[in-house]
Amino acid sequence: MTSTNTPVEQHKVIRWHPPSYDIRVEDLPKPKIQHPDDVIVKVKLAALCGSDLHVYRGHSGIEKEHVCGHEFIGEVVELGSSYGPESAKGRPALYSSLKVGDKVVSPFTVNCGECHVCRLGYTGRCPEGFLFGSPALDGGQAQFVRVPKGGGTLFNLSNSSTWSSNLSKEEKEKALTGIADSSLLMLADILPTGVYAAIQALNHPKVLPVITGKPWPLCLNSTDVGMGNAVDFTPEDRVLTIAIIGLGPVGICAAVSILDALSSRKLPFRIVAIDLLESRREKMKAVYAAIGEDGKAGGELVVCSPDDAKIQVANWTGGIGCTAILEVVGHTSALTLAYDLVRAFGVIVSVGVHGAPQLPLTGRQCYNKNVSLDFGRCPARAMFPPAFDLLVKRQDVFGGVGEDASLIDRVVGFEGAAEIYAQFDKGTVGKVIFDPWK
The missing domain is CATH 3.90.180.10 (Medium-chain alcohol dehydrogenases, catalytic domain)
Structure with missing residues (x-):
């Protein structure tokens, strides 16, 4: 003792x-x-x-x-x-x-x-x-x-x-x-969580039609299956449109990760990176400018406020919405924005730490868009x-x-x-x- x-x-x-x-x-x-x-x-x-x-x-x-x-x-x-x-x-x-x-x-x-x-x-x-x-x-x-x-x-x-x-x-x-x-x-x-958000989005079944060029559910089949009566994809159908909500350190890590994955796989993309704070938006712009071409080739990234992001996504997609949303804030307002931006049959990947408030989405909203929600700790x-x-x-x-x-x-x-x-x-x-x- x-x-x-x-x-x-x-x-x-x-x-x-x-x-x-x-x-x-x-x-x-x-x-x-x-x-x-x-x-x-x-x-x-x-x-x-x-x-x-x-x-x-x-x-x-x-x-x-x-x-x-x-x-x-x-x-x-x-x-x-x-x-x-x-x-x-x-x-x-x-x-x-x-x-x-x-x-x-x-x-x-x-x-x-x-x-x-x-x-x-x-x-x-x-x-x-x-x-x-x-x-x-x-x-x-x-x-x-x-x-x-x-x-x-x-x-x-x-x-x-x-x-x-x-x-x-x-x-x-x-x-x-x-x-x-x-x-x-x-x-x-911060980096594992950012990578996790990117991987969860790019490997989600609802993203596969855009990645594989095969419509649902043929995109789930690893072997070549005849397309039947399906109409051929257009180049626009093969462009992944992604929103990242929250540009703190984890959000930036998620952006760098998904840019690297898309450019490495030579997939065409459009990314809108969103934050309320101008200082964080400026940081994202500086990071994007610093990334070598091997980590961002094949698409574009635009940094926006939430209101401007809605306009940007509508212009890009003709009002259809984003294929996937990475929500890296952990707040109900971020989830509401994610729902507004996501397309029907889209996916919201949330890695932000959420508190006690109820989720802002109703069952009817989720049903009406066939939205998939992927939540939780990395x-x-x-x-x-x-x-x-x-x-x-x-x-x-x-x-x-x-x-x-x-x-x-x-x-x-x-x-x-x-x-x-x-x-x-x-x-x-x-x-x-x-x-x-x-």
């Missing part, structure tokens, strides 16, 4: 206090191993995310103070007893290979990596999962963080053989030595490999800090965290990264 005279080792954290808008920098006891599967990570960088604002504003129904943040990158400083070559047989690979000193990035949720849900790739809803930066699990805006189920949760950036990739081993290792930690930190949430760990590959490919927009086309505006210390939260809430600053040791 620890003597009452023995000082407890402390670390600095950014902590939220109820009911709202109360951010404090405090000293708390350092986290300790509580379970054999735990890992203690010394945080090098932690990010401020748009979904942190739901708690900050008091909109999440949370009544308990907790350490903020669900995006962090750092170094392993302590491992539970589950780690080692003998005790880890039959478990996720990191239980046998993770070592003290390894550089790691964490998805924003804990994932056991061993259950039926995780085996299917739906890691964001692991029954043993927790969200970092919540009353259930302190977050990464701290000098140290405890990672439960670390062998199933973390990605080991010191050992590139521990995850799949379309890149060669040499390309992965070169990338890991050349990419800044501020860029790699995007793999915790399985960030499962999305890590394609997100990593895109991060490497698009360093033209993901590599900088503080530039016009950079997703990250600045890197700051913990001092002034309350003011940074307030500025981020008002939209006067973009993506901010905290350095706990600055």
Whole structure:
């Protein structure tokens, strides 16, 4: 037992206090191993995310103070007893290979990596999962963080053989030595979520007629089937029209991801990127201008306010509407706009964090348009490999800090965290990264 005279080792954290808008920098006891599967990570960088604002504003129904943040990158400083070559047989690979000193990035949720849900790739809803930066699990805006189920949760950036990739081993290792930690930190949430939104849209059955050039339901058949009495598609029928609602960091990641996927597959497209804030619209324009032709060829992207977007889509489609909508806001007004813009037999993919209010769409509305709604949290760990590959490919927009086309505006210390939260809430600053040791 620890003597009452023995000082407890402390670390600095950014902590939220109820009911709202109360951010404090405090000293708390350092986290300790509580379970054999735990890992203690010394945080090098932690990010401020748009979904942190739901708690900050008091909109999440949370009544308990907790350490903020669900995006962090750092170094392993302590491992539970589950780690080692003998005790880890039959478990996720990191239980046998993770070592003290390894550089790691964490998805924003804990994932056991061993259950039926995780085996299917739906890691964001692991029954043993927790969200970092919540009353259930302190977050990464701290000098140290405890990672439960670390062998199933973390990605080991010191050992590139521990995850799949379309890149060669040499390309992965070169990338890991050349990419800044501020860029790699995007793999915790915003980039996997953006990639997830794009993949969900482009792989939806209702998008397949445009992609395959076959009408419904022949588009579902992988073999060549006669078209029967169907009239041939026109070139206009093969153009994907997509709206992205919300141009915060995740929305921009979704835009970069879907542009890359469409240009790589040589699919013609028209994208309207929408936000209420002019500053975010200008950021999207700068990002689009910075992307190389290999990441946007084959179509056009127009940045608009919501009202202008309705006019743009109507002009593009003759009033029919968008094939797919990516809703990256998490607000009922964004869903209403998505419904207004989507075509009949279209799909709305929502990755924004929605709160308690009822959805603004009635059953009659959904029936009348044959709309498909795809909702929910990104399985960030499962999305890590394609997100990593895109991060490497698009360093033209993901590599900088503080530039016009950079997703990250600045890197700051913990001092002034309350003011940074307030500025981020008002939209006067973009993506901010905290350095706990600055």
